[in-house]
Amino acid sequence: MALKCAGALLCFSAALMAQSSGVELYRANCLPCHGEDGQSISGVDFRSGQFRHASTDEDLSRLIRNGIPGTGMPPTNLPDAERRLLVGYLRSMNRTAGAKAAGDAALGKEIFEGKGGCYACHRVGSKGSRVGPDLSAIGLQRNPAYLEQAILDPNATIAPRNRFVHVVMKDGSALNGRRLNEDTHTIQLIDAKERLVSISKSEVREYTLLTTSPMPSYRNRLSGAEIAGLVSYLASLTESQ
Amino acid sequence: MKIIWILLAAPLLAQIDSDRLVHAGSEPQNWLTYSGEYNGQRYSLLDQITPENVKNLELKWVFQAHSTEKFEATPLVVDGVMYFAAAPNHVFVIDAKTGRTFWDYEYKPSREARPCCGSVSRGLAILGDTLYLGALDARLVAIDAKSGHPVWNVEVADPKLGYTITHAPLVVKDKVLVGVSGGEYGIRGFIAAYDAHSGKEAWRFYTVAGPGDPGVKTWQGDSWQHGGAPAWVTGSYDPGLNLVYWGTGNPGPDWNGDDRGGDNLYSDCAVALDADTGKLKWYFQFTPHDEFDYDATQIPVLVDADWNGRARKLMMWANRNGFFYVLDRETGKFLSGHPFAKLNWAKGLDEAGRPMRVAEVNPTPEGTLIYPNLYGATNWYSPSYSPRTKLFYIPSWQNSSMVMAKMPAEFTPGQRYGGGRSRAQEVGRRGMENTPVEESAYGSVLAIDPQTGDRRWEFKMRDVTASGILTTASDLLFTGGREGYFYALDARSGAELWRASLGGSEEAGPISFRVEGKQYISIAAGSALFTFALRD
Numbered sequence: 001m002a003l004k005c006a007g008a009l010l011c012f013s014a015a016l017m018a019q020s021s022g023v024e025l026y027r028a029n030c031l032p033c034h035g036e037d038g039q040s041i042s043g044v045d046f047r048s049g050q051f052r053h054a055s056t057d058e059d060l061s062r063l064i065r066n067g068i069p070g071t072g073m074p075p076t077n078l079p080d081a082e083r084r085l086l087v088g089y090l091r092s093m094n095r096t097a098g099a100k101a102a103g104d105a106a107l108g109k110e111i112f113e114g115k116g117g118c119y120a121c122h123r124v125g126s127k128g129s130r131v132g133p134d135l136s137a138i139g140l141q142r143n144p145a146y147l148e149q150a151i152l153d154p155n156a157t158i159a160p161r162n163r164f165v166h167v168v169m170k171d172g173s174a175l176n177g178r179r180l181n182e183d184t185h186t187i188q189l190i191d192a193k194e195r196l197v198s199i200s201k202s203e204v205r206e207y208t209l210l211t212t213s214p215m216p217s218y219r220n221r222l223s224g225a226e227i228a229g230l231v232s233y234l235a236s237l238t239e240s241q
Numbered sequence: 242m243k244i245i246w247i248l249l250a251a252p253l254l255a256q257i258d259s260d261r262l263v264h265a266g267s268e269p270q271n272w273l274t275y276s277g278e279y280n281g282q283r284y285s286l287l288d289q290i291t292p293e294n295v296k297n298l299e300l301k302w303v304f305q306a307h308s309t310e311k312f313e314a315t316p317l318v319v320d321g322v323m324y325f326a327a328a329p330n331h332v333f334v335i336d337a338k339t340g341r342t343f344w345d346y347e348y349k350p351s352r353e354a355r356p357c358c359g360s361v362s363r364g365l366a367i368l369g370d371t372l373y374l375g376a377l378d379a380r381l382v383a384i385d386a387k388s389g390h391p392v393w394n395v396e397v398a399d400p401k402l403g404y405t406i407t408h409a410p411l412v413v414k415d416k417v418l419v420g421v422s423g424g425e426y427g428i429r430g431f432i433a434a435y436d437a438h439s440g441k442e443a444w445r446f447y448t449v450a451g452p453g454d455p456g457v458k459t460w461q462g463d464s465w466q467h468g469g470a471p472a473w474v475t476g477s478y479d480p481g482l483n484l485v486y487w488g489t490g491n492p493g494p495d496w497n498g499d500d501r502g503g504d505n506l507y508s509d510c511a512v513a514l515d516a517d518t519g520k521l522k523w524y525f526q527f528t529p530h531d532e533f534d535y536d537a538t539q540i541p542v543l544v545d546a547d548w549n550g551r552a553r554k555l556m557m558w559a560n561r562n563g564f565f566y567v568l569d570r571e572t573g574k575f576l577s578g579h580p581f582a583k584l585n586w587a588k589g590l591d592e593a594g595r596p597m598r599v600a601e602v603n604p605t606p607e608g609t610l611i612y613p614n615l616y617g618a619t620n621w622y623s624p625s626y627s628p629r630t631k632l633f634y635i636p637s638w639q640n641s642s643m644v645m646a647k648m649p650a651e652f653t654p655g656q657r658y659g660g661g662r663s664r665a666q667e668v669g670r671r672g673m674e675n676t677p678v679e680e681s682a683y684g685s686v687l688a689i690d691p692q693t694g695d696r697r698w699e700f701k702m703r704d705v706t707a708s709g710i711l712t713t714a715s716d717l718l719f720t721g722g723r724e725g726y727f728y729a730l731d732a733r734s735g736a737e738l739w740r741a742s743l744g745g746s747e748e749a750g751p752i753s754f755r756v757e758g759k760q761y762i763s764i765a766a767g768s769a770l771f772t773f774a775l776r777d
Contacts, residue, residue: 130385190387196322196336
């Protein structure tokens with residue numbers, strides 16, 4: 001290493017340059033679809049450190065070269081060296097994103113399906129409710145730190161597509177649900193009965209876009225080990241099917 | 242993770258089950274299958290819009306697809322929610338009353354897919370809470386109808402070999418049925434059924450007879466291996482007989498039959514299959530040894546009616562080859578056949594319904610003038626049958642012709658396997674401008690009396706049509722054409738009662754549905770979906 005880098009300082013600079021080049025390659029080739037922080041495509045989050053179609057660096061490099069047939073991921077003609085830089089940057093996105101899941105995923109699954117009551121609102125595969133966000137591939141979408149925070153403090157970050165609304169119609173009837181779409185004149189939501197409901201705002205007396213999550217905090221409901229297990233289980237959910 | 246204020250114990254709404262699909266006609270507020278009902282009649286019991294008030298139709302909403310491809314899909318409507326697939330495989334679930342989106346799911350087919358004639362989707366099927374999409378890369382995709390999440394995704398065939406799926410699947414009981422496109426690539430066509438819950442293949446019927454099937458003798462040598470006969474339009478179903486009816490396409494190579502001597506079963510056929518096993522019950526071949534590309538890929542229309550004083554289960558079929566047929570759908574027996582457009586390749590049909598060919602009218606190396614042309618006297622566009630008027634309505638091409646020449650054909654996997662070329666007669670259309678001449682083909686809606694084959698009326702358009710037809714219980718007929726006009730006609734007389742100019746070719750079937758007491762009519766034109774209802 002010393003011979004190649006002619007000193008630690010130069011090595012450090014080379015490493016920085018490599019990372020910098022990886023960023024540039026990322027911005028030139030990946031950012032338009034994947035976004036600055038790698039989470040613009042539904043079901044894909046580079047910050048999670050997990051990739052549906054790749055596990056090793058070699059897999060990732062091959063994936064960048066060949067694309068993924070049947071998806072919007074195109075092949076590239078980047079040379080090997082640039083693909084290596086890009087892989088390095090993709091890996092670094094996870095390192096900067098936070099902690100790894102270290103709990104007992106089997107325990108987490110038990111919590112999820114048992115006393116956590118998570119299926120009451122969430123769906124994994126073909127099980128559970130569609131009222132809350134689908135978690136089938138949450139391990140690809142969120143990193144463990146984010147998942148842990150969501151369990152301890154559900155109000156900390158609520159994605160716009162997961163905001164709930166409370167609607168009171170002019171006839172006095174009320175409706176709650178997760179907002180799917182909204183425009184100047186209408187709102188589309190999925191309600192508690194999993195119905196897809198479209199509402200004309202002209203028929204609405206009161207409309208509240210909730211700033212808090214209907215999900216309770218599990219800070220005092222689960223032990224540290226149980227929360228860690230739950231995080232690990234959620235981080236393991238990587239398939240949308 | 243409990244939601245505090247939502248009552249989760251509330252029961253789910255009634256799902257679309259097999260029983261509802263069988264009795265789809267009893268809930269005319271919905272449009273539950275590609276053709277509205279299993280019988281393929283594309284007839285709606287809704288009658289709020291009448292010949293008297295149809296002039297008061299107004300546009301309620303437009304849905305613009307994010308695609309410049311043709312919008313060929315027929316939407317489904319279930320209890321006020323509309324489901325469809327925009328080209329190529331972009332599924333949208335929208336509010337049927339306003340056109341606003343609940344969710345969308347874009348399946349991106351493999352770039353290995355090589356559709357012959359447009360990267361299109363003609364629609365979806367639904368069962369329970371699941372939508373089924375036949376994808377352009379010959380995969381069958383199940384999607385959660387409430388959330389848009391994919392449930393399963395299975396390979397039906399290899400897209401690299403030219404297989405694609407463009408039509409709406411058909412759900413029968415607990416199975417999802419699809420056929421494959423690819424008749425221009427030397428595929429071996431088939432129709433297959435998949436378990437609706439798991440995606441596991443339940444049965445497969447090859448539309449090209451192979452070893453073990455006596456029909457293989459209708460193929461010279463091993464030509465059956467690349468015999469085509471795709472099944473690219475949705476079939477129909479008779480629950481009482483438990484038979485699925487499907488039309489099959491041309492044999493391959495399309496325009497050169499020199500190396501595939503014989504009738505080439507089961508190309509250009511109507512096939513009747515046991516819905517549970519896929520076993521062939523009967524077949525009827527419309528165009529044996531076809532060299533004109535006369536796919537029998539039309540919607541089988543099932544009608545129960547008197548025939549010569551006896552109640553019979555009939556199948557009516559206006560074929561691309563220019564003949565209108567009536568068959569007994571229990572046995573496949575030919576009952577009658579009459580030409581409905583100018584044709585020169587056959588003198589008529591014999592007693593068994595087999596065409597009596599004109600010997601000199603065949604594709605030759607020098608080229609031969611053929612009526613109708615390879616697009617046919619009709620094509621895949623849905624016809625309609627009204628139980629009220631007892632008329633069969635055909636979206637037709639009249640006076641169409643083409644000089645067709647055969648060329649050598651060599652099979653290469655995944656490559657075109659046509660064996661010919663064609664030259665259209667002077668038609669006058671160049672891009673957006675149309676300057677038709679005497680030889681030009683034109684489109685028309687034909688009203689045929691199935692009992693006699695007689696034309697009751699014809700509604701002519703200057704350009705050809707690609708639109709399906711809808712009839713309603715108020716004796717209205719809705720249709721369009723390539724000029725972009727969307728019409729309401731009097732189904733009894735053919736008189737034009739209303740029209741709108743939608744600015745794009747209608748290449749889909751109209752539907753009708755009802756939300757909150759109001760009847761709507763939807764039709765795709767260009768790359769958008771338009772929905773009309775009476776003025777408030």
